Amino acid sequence: MSLRREHARLPFHSIISVTSNHMAKKPKSPIKPDTRLVTAGRDPQANHGFVNPPVYHASTVLYPTADDQVAHRARYSYGRRGTPTSEALEDALRELDGDGCAGVALLPSGLAAISAALLSVARAGDHVLVPDSVYRPTRNFCNGVFARLGIETTYYDPLIGSGIAKLLKPNTRAVFVEAPGSQSFEMQDIPAIAKVAHEKSAIVLMDNTWATPLYFRAFEKGVDLEIQAGTKYIGGHSDIMFGCVSANAATLPALKDTVYSMGICVGPDDMYLALRGLRTLGVRLARHYQSGLRIAHWLAQRPEVLRVMHPALESDPGHAIWKRDFTGASGLFSIVLKPASEKAAHAFLNELTLFGLGYSWGVFESLAILFDCTEYRTATKWAPGGPSIRFHIGLEDPDDLTADLERGFAALAKAE
Numbered sequence: 001m002s003l004r005r006e007h008a009r010l011p012f013h014s015i016i017s018v019t020s021n022h023m024a025k026k027p028k029s030p031i032k033p034d035t036r037l038v039t040a041g042r043d044p045q046a047n048h049g050f051v052n053p054p055v056y057h058a059s060t061v062l063y064p065t066a067d068d069q070v071a072h073r074a075r076y077s078y079g080r081r082g083t084p085t086s087e088a089l090e091d092a093l094r095e096l097d098g099d100g101c102a103g104v105a106l107l108p109s110g111l112a113a114i115s116a117a118l119l120s121v122a123r124a125g126d127h128v129l130v131p132d133s134v135y136r137p138t139r140n141f142c143n144g145v146f147a148r149l150g151i152e153t154t155y156y157d158p159l160i161g162s163g164i165a166k167l168l169k170p171n172t173r174a175v176f177v178e179a180p181g182s183q184s185f186e187m188q189d190i191p192a193i194a195k196v197a198h199e200k201s202a203i204v205l206m207d208n209t210w211a212t213p214l215y216f217r218a219f220e221k222g223v224d225l226e227i228q229a230g231t232k233y234i235g236g237h238s239d240i241m242f243g244c245v246s247a248n249a250a251t252l253p254a255l256k257d258t259v260y261s262m263g264i265c266v267g268p269d270d271m272y273l274a275l276r277g278l279r280t281l282g283v284r285l286a287r288h289y290q291s292g293l294r295i296a297h298w299l300a301q302r303p304e305v306l307r308v309m310h311p312a313l314e315s316d317p318g319h320a321i322w323k324r325d326f327t328g329a330s331g332l333f334s335i336v337l338k339p340a341s342e343k344a345a346h347a348f349l350n351e352l353t354l355f356g357l358g359y360s361w362g363v364f365e366s367l368a369i370l371f372d373c374t375e376y377r378t379a380t381k382w383a384p385g386g387p388s389i390r391f392h393i394g395l396e397d398p399d400d401l402t403a404d405l406e407r408g409f410a411a412l413a414k415a416e
Contacts, residue, residue: 037096037279037281040091041053041087041091041092041275052275052276053088053275054084054085055268055269056079056083056085058076058268059080060078061074061076079265080260080263081260083268085268085275086271089104089106089271089274089275089278090104096214096278097213097218097219097226098217100219100220100248101219101246102247103246103255104244104247105256105259106265106266106271107242107243108242108243108264108267108270109231109242109243110229110230110232110242111137111138111141112243112264113228113229113230113243113244114135114138114207114227116245116259117225117245117255118142118176118205119262120251120257120258122146122174123151125171126152126172126174127154127171127173128142128146128151128153128154128174128176129154129167129168129172129174129176130142130153130154130155130176131176131177131178132155132156132157132158132378133181133373133380134176134178135207136376138178138207155378156379157379158179158186158187158380159187160193161192162189162192162195164193165196165200168196168200172197172202174202174205175205176206176207177190177204177205177223178206179206179211179216179321180210180322183334183390184334184373184382184388185311185316185318185333186318187311187317187318187321187322188321189321190204190222190325191222191325193222194223197222203225204222204223206218206225206226207227207228207229208223209227209228209229209232209233210332211326211328211330213226214281214285215285215326215327215328215329216325216326216327218246219248221325224248224250225247225251225255226247227243227245228243228246229242230242230244230277231360231362232362232363233277233281233284233285233362234274234277234278234362235274235363236281236284236363236364237273237277237364238363238365240270240274240277242270242271284395286328288331288393288394289328289329289330289331291393291396291401292310292332292391292393293310293312293329295391295393295398295402296312296313296333298405299405300315303338304340304409304412305336305337306338306384306386307336308333308334308335309333309336310329310333310334311326312329330362331361331393331394332361332362333393334391335388336384336386336387339385341415343415344415344416345370345389345412346370346415347414348408348409348411348415349368349370349408351407351410352368352404352405352407352408354400354404355367355391355401355404361390361392363392364394364395365394365395365396367391368390370389371388
């Protein structure tokens with residue numbers, strides 16, 4: 001008997017693993033975010049009792065009969081269309097977002113998530129609004145790909161709030177928001193912007209990587225498509241490239257169609273690592289928040305520092321919005337040094353031993369970069385008054401980090 005005919009004699013579920021990716025035993029009462037992080041996307045009973053969902057390295061899916069194949073009678077049809085591993089991660093992310101999230105698309109990087117989300121809502125002849133403080137690769141995408149497709153982008157002052165109404169055109173299809181702003185940390189009034197955008201039937205997209213759904217409930221604040229660079233806090237360990245887009249019911253079909261039509265998918269091992277990272281996101285983010293705020297306060301007292309850009313500081317211009325809309329902060333913020341030479345700023349960074357000089361953030365190690373927004377800002381002017389440095393505060397002991405920064409400041413003074 002052929003293998004195919006032998007399969008035809010077996011129950012279909014014995015050939016293709018079918019998992020619900022939900023806990024077999026649901027909690028009897030509403031659960032809090034940290035508990036949700038641990039339990040979401042898990043069904044040990046469907047996986048022979050194993051706690052974690054299996055990692056499916058998959059492309060081809062076999063149907064038991066030709067009739068099943070023609071009728072598409074299968075939960076899974078092809079590796080790129082989904083596996084038990086991808087479903088587990090999507091389910092977990094959707095539960096984290098809570099009410100308002102209808103589904104999640106997985107992407108191989110944060111920028112891929114941004115690009116796919118934007119492409120799912122805009123077409124030739126449309127107009128989109130993007131904050132001047134946006135993550136620079138988002139700007140590059142709009143200036144490059146969108147421009148080639150005949151989609152117009154207008155950059156706006158991130159502090160515009162409801163005043164964005166004056167920038168909306170009849171063909172404005174989408175408004176992009178990011179809070180706080182990349183590198184410069186302006187706080188946007190997202191509920192006010194979303195209200196105005198929706199009155200004109202525009203879709204609101206948000207890069208919510210900094211706060212994650214734990215500290216900013218995007219859908220409750222009027223966002224239609226929420227984007228995260230999962231490379232950062234979701235992964236948390238500097239070992240994956242991953243992005244995701246969460247959508248409401250109105251925007252999910254176009255998002256899923258765009259991702260599928262472009263042939264974009266995430267490798268199974270990165271999906272597994274993202275799911276593993278989610279389990280500890282709550283405790284890691286709390287430590288990043290606590291340590292980051294402590295070091296931000298310490299830096300604000302340093303004579304070498306002109307100002308600290310951290311929305312959770314009471315002295316920050318965006319603090320009131322942060323306190324109203326957010327329930328926490330991450331470990332990422334920036335400072336402006338008092339006027340100093342490039343040589344001195346480099347001496348400060350070169351002296352650091354616990355802060356790596358590398359891009360990305362949201363991971364266990366502390367990082368620092370020197371930045372300057374001057375050359376690409378178009379709607380606002382960047383004139384900080386001194387060299388600007390962005391820090392990501394990792395999971396090291398804060399006392400060790402401040403001692404490292406002390407040595408950096410000593411090197412700065414010596415270079416000057």
